[in-house]
Amino acid sequence: MITVRAAADRGYADHGWLRSFHTFSFADFYDPRHMGFRALRVINEDSVAPGQGFGTHGHRDMEILSWVLEGALEHKDSLGSGAVLKPGEAQRMTAGTGVRHSEFNASKSEHVHFLQIWLLPTKDGLTPSYEQKFFPPEERKARLKLIASPEGDDGSVRINADARVFNTLLEAGQRVEHTLTKGRHAWVQIARGSFTVNGREVRAGDGVAISDETLVTIDGREDGSEALLFDLG
Numbered sequence: 001m002i003t004v005r006a007a008a009d010r011g012y013a014d015h016g017w018l019r020s021f022h023t024f025s026f027a028d029f030y031d032p033r034h035m036g037f038r039a040l041r042v043i044n045e046d047s048v049a050p051g052q053g054f055g056t057h058g059h060r061d062m063e064i065l066s067w068v069l070e071g072a073l074e075h076k077d078s079l080g081s082g083a084v085l086k087p088g089e090a091q092r093m094t095a096g097t098g099v100r101h102s103e104f105n106a107s108k109s110e111h112v113h114f115l116q117i118w119l120l121p122t123k124d125g126l127t128p129s130y131e132q133k134f135f136p137p138e139e140r141k142a143r144l145k146l147i148a149s150p151e152g153d154d155g156s157v158r159i160n161a162d163a164r165v166f167n168t169l170l171e172a173g174q175r176v177e178h179t180l181t182k183g184r185h186a187w188v189q190i191a192r193g194s195f196t197v198n199g200r201e202v203r204a205g206d207g208v209a210i211s212d213e214t215l216v217t218i219d220g221r222e223d224g225s226e227a228l229l230f231d232l233g
Contacts, residue, residue: 002199002200007203012029018049022044038185041062047111057101058099060099063092063119065090065157066103073114074103077130085114088140089132089133090156135155162232163233166230169225170226173220175217185209188230190202192226193220194221195221196218
């Protein structure tokens with residue numbers, strides 16, 4: 001079964017300094033039909049104005065991934081971690097028993113455009129932790145590059161969730177494929193450009209839920225296209 005979650009149907013919030021699209025129910029956007037997909041709870045596409053950001057706030061019992069598409073995102077947290085996240089870097093924060101953090105646009109002149117992803121952890125009460133790794137474009141071009149997994153395979157960041165997360169960069173006419181083992185599901189989030197996913201034409205902001213299929217095919221329809229694939233239990 002294949003279901004497309006169209007970009008135009010997402011929730012939207014405009015706070016002036018922040019423009020945010022919500023694939024699933026989040027904050028003031030509530031849709032009981034879209035509360036998440038398997039371990040995926042949140043996919044927010046955020047654009048933050050120069051010098052603006054999210055002040056210090058707390059999270060518990062959630063695996064949080066951030067993936068920057070354009071610009072730079074400055075992160076600080078109660079664990080003592082501090083870093084600037086740029087395109088090609090995956091940031092993972094295990095909120096566990098509780099963590100406080102802030103995220104600000106590191107630039108005074110350009111917007112930062114990024115995806116914030118929340119995954120349900122395999123268990124609550126974990127010790128909070130932080131990890132960040134860079135994945136060069138050449139490792140993601142015309143292939144599915146593992147960027148997050150429970151085991152930290154292939155140099156990926158380690159997440160405490162039943163999910164394996166891949167990134168791909170495709171030109172028009174290029175294809176990647178992913179095999180789903182029995183009982184697994186997939187979500188494909190289109191970050192930029194356009195693709196055909198298992199025969200469905202999709203564009204930036206669209207998401208594709210895939211269940212009861214054995215193969216996920218992703219074909220690039222225009223140069224410079226980027227997508228994330230989630231293999232979920």
